[in-house]
Amino acid sequence: MSEAPALLTIEALGRRYGARWALRELDLEVRRGEIVALVGPNGSGKTTLLRILAGFQRPTEGTVRLFGKDPWLDRVSVMEQARFAFAPPALYPGLTANEHLTLLPSTPASPRERDRVLEWVGLSERAHEAVRNFSLGMRQRLSLALALIPVPDLLVLDEPADGLDPLAVIELRERLLELRQETSLSILLSSHLLADVEQVADRICILHEGHAVFTGNTEELETESQEWRLVVSDVAAAWDALSSHFPLVRQDSDAVYVPWERSEPPLVREALEAAGVRLLEFHRVKPTLEAAFLKLLRQRLDSTPTLSPDR
Amino acid sequence: MSLSLEALKLRRSRRPWVVLAALVLYVILMLFGFATYAETETGGNVEFRYTFENESYFNGLTFAVYAFYFAALLLLPVFASTEGGVQIAGERSAGTLPLLLSRPVSRQRVFLSKFAVAGASLAMGVGLFLVLVLGVGLVFVGWGELRLYPGVLQMTDRPQSLSQAEALVRFLWVWPAASLAMLAPLTLSLLISTWSRSAVNAVGLSVSIYLVLSVISEIHFFRELRPFLFTSTLGYWRGLFREDIPWSQIFREASRLLAFSAAFLGVGLWRFRRQEER
Amino acid sequence: MTRSPTIRVPAEWLFLGLAVALGWFSWRSDDSALRGFPVQREVGDLRVMTWNVGEASGTHGNPLRDTSVKAVIDTIRRSRAELVFLQELQSRSQLRGIVEGLGGEPWRSATSGEGQRILGVLGRGSLTARSVALSRGRDALQVVYQAGSQAVLAVSLHADAFSAKKRNLQIGEVMSHLEGRHQRWPTLLVGDFNLDLDLDKRRDLFSNDEYRDVESYNLVTQELHDAGLGKGATAEPDRRLDYVFYHPAHLRLQEAGPLSGSRFGSMDHDPLVADFSWESTLSAD
Missing domain, CATH: 3.40.50.300 (P-loop containing nucleotide triphosphate hydrolases)
Known part of the structure; x- marks a missing residue:
């Protein structure tokens, strides 16, 4: 093509x-x-x-x-x-x-x-x-x-x-x-x-x-939107530790999510250990296309608060 | 193809029928007014000491002149302004302009097709209206000699009389001449239409401008402005009803009207070709 | 083989070019008659002038001021008219002053009416004058003017300025007075008729009954021809109020038109001048 x-x-x-x-x-x-x-x-x-x-x-x-x-x-x-x-x-x-x-x-x-x-x-x-x-x-x-x-x-x-x-x-x-x-x-x-x-x-x-x-x-x-789902001992502390190292880190009540492409498992583990957080379980999450789309848009909304007007 | 499309759209729209209904109503009212006026003037109730009107003056041809005169200076230009105003702005407000411009057809062709169909329909309207008033005049009043006097309808500057046959020939000449006069309000409204996103605004503005200019061109105080207003010469076709037709004046005034029409058309086209459609 | 490039002119420029060409043609062929009476033209058998010399100042205007008399004399000289009708003179003595200003002999003069705003007539030859009594308003003035071997019968009228009904009566009575006379005389009816029926202008702005004015004008034009027809306005604002009517049996119109630029002070009329030639030879009774 x-x-x-x-x-x-x-x-x-x-x-x-x-x-x-x-x-x-x-x-x-x-x-x-x-x-x-x-x-x-x-x-x-x-x-x-x-x-x-x-x-x-x-x-x-x-x-x-x-x-x-x-x-x-x-x-x-x-x-x-x-x-x-x-x-x-x-x-x-x-x-x-x-x-x-x-x-x-x-x-x-x-x-x-x-x-x-x-x-x-x-x-x-x-x-x-x-x-x-x-x-x-x-x-x-x-x-x-x-x-x-x-x-x-x-x-x-x-x-x-x-x-x-x-x-x-x-x-x-x-x-x-x-x-x-x-x-x-x-x-x-x-x-x-x-x-x-x-x-x-x-x-x-x-x-x-x-x-x-x-x-x-x-x-x-889809690939761009994949994440690591990290089940940890302390979600809030994990978020604090990871968000200073990786972009677009998010959390829910049970886990912390880190972009798949932009993070390496050893580095994640290292950051969590340094913060005293235990990693209980982790696996790769592949969102639906729609979810990936929405996620992308949400990320843009969060990361680029003002694209316009041009100044 | 653009011409056929514009012609079919006009045929399928309600506008021609609204115009026809308005004109028929107008003719009925004119007939009533004409009959009562003639009765007053010839029925023994004459107030004027020195009068020239008598029963032979009031016939179907005089009626046709009266009815056409007022229609051609007020109603028909308003219809022309309406027709021009809805062309581009109407397509724009209905959202169909992108449909027209999504074809491999130049904006010039789109614009000129609209002008051609609107102009031709106006010419047909003028012709049909002449037939209507002459027919009504024949049926309800009866034809005869066409006598005209200075002042009355401002058609002639000396008392005159045309035979019935000659008068009918003059009506025939008036058809293209009055149709040409309608081009000026039509092209002005077409020009306004290119600027507007709303057909209602375009028509309203066109009609308002026409009415204001026609009043200004009749008022003595604006003498210096008159040569620059197309409304000053819109009734040039009246010269065709004179015994001795003032051809040079008619050519001069027709040229002036055509000059205005060509200028409006040129500016309208210039604008339309360079305009963005949002 | 190379193809010559095609020059494509956008249609809008063609239309604009057409507009300029047609506008130029229309402008160039504009009626030169509206540019006024050509005073330099050779004087015809009879040159007539009518002029309302009143001034538009004040609530109801004023008759000719003495300070404007010299301007009137100059205009009469410039026009080279031999028969001059004036309206709105202040007094008989004012007319006499004009005659003196013109050099006296061979000028003769006559007036009608008393008091202010009188009619006057000046002729460079024998004049016989009499008033024509009208039932409403100022009298008209009839003169028989002997121009060489020719005699002309002329009536000067200053019709009412405010009432179309009065104008209608005055004009009707003057026409009744002239009835039958034009068979024997070269006949003129001149003056300020205070009505304007020119085409393409609203007539209702200056008339309380435009239709009656139409009647009045038509009454005159069924007998007489209008010399100033289509020659432009004689009064402010763009109104044709002054007329020279003539009977075509004995007079042929050569040229007519307002003598623009003659107003002085606050005058609101221009003189109307008409050149005639004799259609047939008649002598005065």
Whole structure:
């Protein structure tokens, strides 16, 4: 995968609104055939990033290249190869699904192609109905259908699971993987829920207050979040002893937790002995992906009290 | 494709029907007012000692001129301002502008398609309205010679008379001329629309500006400002109802209106092409 | 083979260029008539001037002040008009002073009314004058002016400034007075009519009954032609209150317009000047 050419390259990207930085020092690449997920809570900068990619906004600093072009200066050319489906899906309420698919794409879809895409998103039965009668999930599907005529090189989906029922979310994941398999298109997904994307994304970029706090695959995220769980004779004393030696030490009522990657068992043992604390038991704890994600965000909140505004 | 999309959106929207209903109501009220006025003036209740009006003056063509005159200086520009105001700001407030701009279509094409469809629909509206007032005039009053006097409606500067056939030809000429006049309020509101995030604000501001400018351009104290206001020449088409059409004046004033329209369109497009969408 | 680069001009600049071009065309072709009467033009068979020389100072204005008489004389000289109608003179002696200022002979003068704000007429030839009594307001002044071998019948009127109804009556009575006379005479009806019906301006700001003013004007224009039509305002603010009406049977209009820049002190009217040629030859009865 890493050998494939990069369709999207973001370097040191920053975007400021007044004194507030919505994005800062962001680096990211999306290669051909790759599915990358942007994950982060509301306000983390996902939408700003997608708008910059779509050429709706200019970066304050850094560069963005989509297919080698600057989307702000060359939006039309970029849109020939990339498709965006923004959230919430805004469509024309008076037009039918069919009319959207006929009139909005730059190249009119053939009736066959239209039918195929409508079937793909599960809207064949409602093709001639005005969009004002559609549920959020149906609008979401139509928005996706619009982005697939014709099938682009890069598909950018903003919160694609919003409004979909759990079955439809699973179906969407399967469809996206199928689509990638058939066409080798690249997909950039944005979501505020890791669960929505973890099973489909090759790589995840976690955004927090405009910064990329993690970029890698899900295994790397899990690994980074592993800890030693130390059952000790005196939890409070152990915490005091370890937190002065290791970062991100935490405790609960029974044990103290030390980051797995950033600590060595002999050093831990040494520190505890020096403090007169007995180590009764220890083992490695592997959190769920969701827990790892939340932990990462919490750590960022604790360790970086102010990333913005920029001073 | 952009043109078809804009045309279909307009067809499916409620705006044309609201405008049509408003115009029909207006024509009904005008017909009532015209009938009572004619009755007062010709029914033996004439207050003026020196009067020029008589029964032959009040016919369906005069009614059509009266009805069109007030509509073209007040109602139609307001509708034009509304139509222009909802274009960009309406898409922005409905969230559909990203949908339009997520296609490989230039902002220029999006903007000019909107202008073209709004302009064409206004021209159609002006034409339909002329047909409506002439039809109502024919059915309820009956046509005849079109007699016009100075002062009345400020259409002519000397007493004159046009035969029925000639008057109908003049109505035909007035269609494109009045449609062209509507471009100025339309493009002004399109320009305002590029600045606004709310369709209501864009329409409200456009209509307010139109009304303020049209009042200012009629008031004597603002003589020095008049050449710089598009509202000063918005009724230039009235010259087409004169016995001797003042062509040079009509070309001059039409050019001025077109200059305003092109300037509004240019600035609007300039703004739209450089604008960020948040 | 190299392709020549295509120069792409953004459409907004094309529109702005079009706006400038059309604006320039519109501005250049603007009606030169609105720039006033060209006094330097060769004098026609008959040059007429009408001027309300009253001053706008005070609550109800003032008639011509003696200090402004010299300015009036200079303007009459500059206009080279041979028949001059003045409204709002202070006294008969003031008119006599103007005649003297113009050099006396061959100027003749006549006035109408007593007291202040009287009508006066000056002619560089024989003048026969009489008052035309009106049921409301000041009398009108009728003159028969002998211009060489031609005689002209002219009525000067200063219509009521505040009541459209009074104006309507005054104008109606003057028109009744003129009825039938224009068949025999080159006829003029001049003066300050205190109504402005020009297109594109609100008429209700200065009239208590704009519709009646419309009636009054139409009554006149069904018989007579308006020489100053489309030639611009004669009074402040941007109002066309002064008129020279003529009957086209014997007179042909050559040029007309306000003589801008003639106001002195707090005067609020410009003179209106009209050049005529004879349409046919008639002599005075």
